[in-house]
Amino acid sequence: RRPKPCSLRELELTVSELGLGYESDETVLLRYCSGKCTAHRRNYDITMEHMMKTGFRKKGRKDKVSNGPCCRPTAFEKDFSFLDNKSRYHTIQNVSAKNCGC
Amino acid sequence: RRPKPCSLRELELTVSELGLGYESDETVLLRYCSGKCTAHRRNYDITMEHMMKTGFRKKGRKDKVSNGPCCRPTAFEKDFSFLDNKSRYHTIQNVSAKNCGC
Amino acid sequence: TGLYFPQNEYTETVYVGQPAGAQILQVHAMLDLDSERPHFYLCWSSLRLYSSWFHLDVHTGILSLNKTLEESDFISTSELASLLMCIPVSVPALVVREERSHCINRNALRITLDFVNASLPQCARTDMKELCFPHRDTSNPHIKENRFPGAIRQLRRLTRVNVCPNYTISYSVESESPAPFAVNENTTELVVTAPLDREESECYRLLLVCTVRTDSVITKVETSLDVFVNDEDDNAPYVNGTDMADIVISFNRTKGGSFGTLLVFDRDLTPLYQIDKSHNKYVGTLLSSDPWINKTFDIKGTFREKKTAPGGIRETVHEYQLVLKRSLYVNETRTLQLDYLVNDTTYPGLEGTVLLHFNVTVLPVHVRFANITQMFTVTRRASVYAQVGRVCVENCQQFDGFSITYRLEVPDKNASADLHSCYSAVSITQAPDAMWGLLYVNDSEALRRPECQDLQYVVVAQEEHTQQETSMQIHIILDEGETETETACFLSCAENRRRGDCESVRGLGATTGRCQWRQGTEKGISESYSTCSPDLRTCPDSFCDAVESKDASICPQDCTKEPVIGGHERGLGNGIKAGYGTCYCYSEKCFCEKEDVEEVICDDMCK
């Protein structure tokens, strides 16, 4: 079946669970991008796939390349402020995606 | 040492070696993007790396995400025409990168 | 047409020191009428500075020097310049004063003189060939057929007449086959001795023999010369075989259709190029005053050049075909004889015409189905747009010039509402220029309802203009098979890239309910690429049919206009004619790539 296309997903978790090192039990709605971009590939990507498998090795190259467009945020939610467990305010940028694209 | 940044690379090979299925001994200069985008990461990327390691599993999510900006072409060379080994002309689009970005 | 030049280019070389009065060359003109006498005059195309240096004898056409050529004369000619002079020829009545007149718009020929800044080679350094024949110019004489004898060329090299005074030079002419040419011993001119006939020989290969006698030696020098015969319209058209064609018009009755072929021969030439200026012009006239005939039929005439078997003489073959000026209605019928007069307008004689006869029978076309009823089977699992079958009135494949439209009707108008809803299961469609109808599943849900048993329709075929109708019963048998859990959502089979996914999916247009996988076998880009299809009988077949064009997802392999990524060859208008490995399509794009593609996403290399 057609692989799930790249789209915006949501997950509720605490600030501590973001893994940025802040200790705060406040809950945040994390938006992130996931899914396939196979439909956006070009001849370049098919060629890169082939080169990564055999082409580069034959030419003595060890370059690593991405063999397809990546599902990435195309815009971020600006600021997010919260009170940590020691009642101090913090504001962090670009943690959550606003929309996604290949 | 700082990893090689995302940049445009060149490689001379025959059209057959592109792996697109065309049989032609004509030589083409393939330009592609390779290198690291570590300098372009944001809080989002750090969070995604953490979620991929532990976060998602704890939340029962199996989503796969890209945990950093990709080194990708930002523009492609438009057309490339060649004569295949049966003396037929083909024109292919977007095979070679023109410039790269994260 | 008047006097003409057998040769319209002359070339010679002039040297320093050649004295005034020295002859350079002689030009010739041929008579068109016996009463004509050529008078030769010099005119200039450019570089008129040299007009005073030369003299042209008005009667003999001999060009000679008016002054001795000095060294200084050659300074102005910086390089091997050529002087272009032209000789208008006129009948006695038109006296043209010799003045600095331009060659424009005169019956003129071109003389090219090469100025060589050296003295004329003496006898010891002049070889026989130079002595015997004019400068090796390359234009061959062209003589009109049916004209008068006369001199066509001076064989002697006039510039070398006095170079070897103690040589005696004489000429003769030979040819493999008899040819009406001779040499005038006094004037050493080559003469045509009788009127020529191009239809007998287009070209004479002559051998010119120059005999040079000194006190001790006789030397013979030969050169060949081709004399070509120009054509004029001196042959009437003739029919070789039949002048009558029997034509029956039935199924194919479309505007522009051509029928029957009658040939008219003409031994003269008919040049294709600059047709208006050429001779041998043919005009044809349809001899009929019947308005129906005049608005319906025309005759199309074309011609081509042909070489006759013996001797390869070129002649013209005219082909005439009956052409429909409009499409005929299916009910039009008629029998008529149509006469067409072919006239060779430029042939002077009386019999320049030929009459051709087209016996035409226009038959009506009966729009009917060959059978009273036709059976089709479709599985209840079929998806929407699955093709059920094709309906076609008798001989529909040969129809042209009118159109038939098909529609489905329910035989029992007052059937119950439920039963009526079953009939939405199947529908019919038709390509714009196609003569047959395509039955397809329109409502797959109705197909599956138990109460919808065998479906009986009436298919009605109607001829567009006359509204003539005919109908036939069609019986669609619903093959039970194991029904599946209902999924209203049909995807495009073409999206699947592997056999497993493909054969497990219910795709749009899938006749068996499931998509079908085609495994390619060839290496490289091939027409039998691997792909997932709703029905391998119709997709891919490089033809985007009427059902497939209803939705781009049914068979993008035949219909897509979107870009195709990877090695491929496009079909003529759209679709994928050939592909590399597996071809699969999303709505916005298709891909053709090697099958063993695992899903690789940017993971560590994006770090």
Added chain:
Amino acid sequence: DSELGPPGWREPLDCVRASELCNQNSQCSSRYRIMRQCLSGGDKERSAMLASKECQGALEVLQDSPLYDCRCKRGMKKELQCLQNYWSIHMGLTEGEEFYETSPYEPIHFSEEYRHASIISDSSLSKMSPCSEAGKPCNPCLDAAKACNLNETCKRLRSAYNSICSKATPPQPSLANQEPCSRKRCQKALRQFFERVSWELSYPLLFCSCPDQACAERRRRTIVPSCSHQERHKPSCLELRHTCRSDALCRSRLADFHMNCQMTPHTVTSCPHDNYHGCLMSYVGLIGSDVTPNYSDSSPSNITISLWCTCRGTGNQERECDAFHRDFTHNTCLKNAIQSFGYGSEGGTLLVTEPSSTFLPPAQPPIISKPAPSLHGNAVKPMDSACMFSTCANLQDGGQKCIPSDEYECEEALLAQGSIDSQ
């Protein structure tokens, strides 16, 4: 008015500058205006007009103006306007259609840089080309494609003409005999390719030497002949020439080809002034015009060039038609020039001194170069034979018969050559 001095003794201007000068001179500009009116009508009206007193008078004056011997440079700014100005006066000077017309372009001088470069390009190509590697298949045309693909401009412009020329126009039932592609756009793209890409990259694509048929077929397809060269209906060669001569650019390129590639007996190479580069340059100048020439087959050794036209059905003009087409199909100067480029001008070029045919049009009559026979032959001593094609053979049995003849070189031609060199 030094610049309006008598013809022949002043430095020729380009025809754009010449017409500007003429327009600044009241006498000249009025005559120039009259002349343009004289030439404005179709063929029939034109010759009647030209015979009139006013036109004759205008012509007389213009012969003394810089317009009379002005020339144009290839690739100059306003090249087309220059060529239009040139023909606007030269169409008046010649009565009727000449077989060979004088080229409006300045003579191409044998560039030392070309001789030098063609040696380098051969050697540099040979370094890059697989031909130098033993055992590897040798395909100089493939090497030429490689050199082009590795050059940005060449690759871009080659892809540009190629994608236009190879794009089949979708079939439209309404159009009767529709062309398979957009030929005009294809020809324009081809012209741009050869005008903007340096000849060191474009000529090898066209004139590479081929050891086998595959290479020769690649060479033949360089200009996508199915679109740029062929067309559905094969016209008469005279019709092709007529179409070409009604367009200033094509007419100029054809005159230039005739000027620089016309076989001449006065040189060993059969090319005027032995100038191969001039011939190749004028041949390339025709590509993308109505008279686009191309290889007629893919035989590696025997180079045959032709136009897409026929001489069938040209009636009494068949000889002239044949003569026009043979300037492409039987042109030893062109053949030598192509082979010399392909095999390197120093290479062992097999100089083809094939005899010219009797029906070649006049101007400089080609003579077969052979040792002049001794004078004191006794009695009848037929000269050893050289081969001569003749249309008589064409007419009689439809084939090219090789007829022994005994033409041989005019002595004074040697003198003439001698006199030229001594200047």
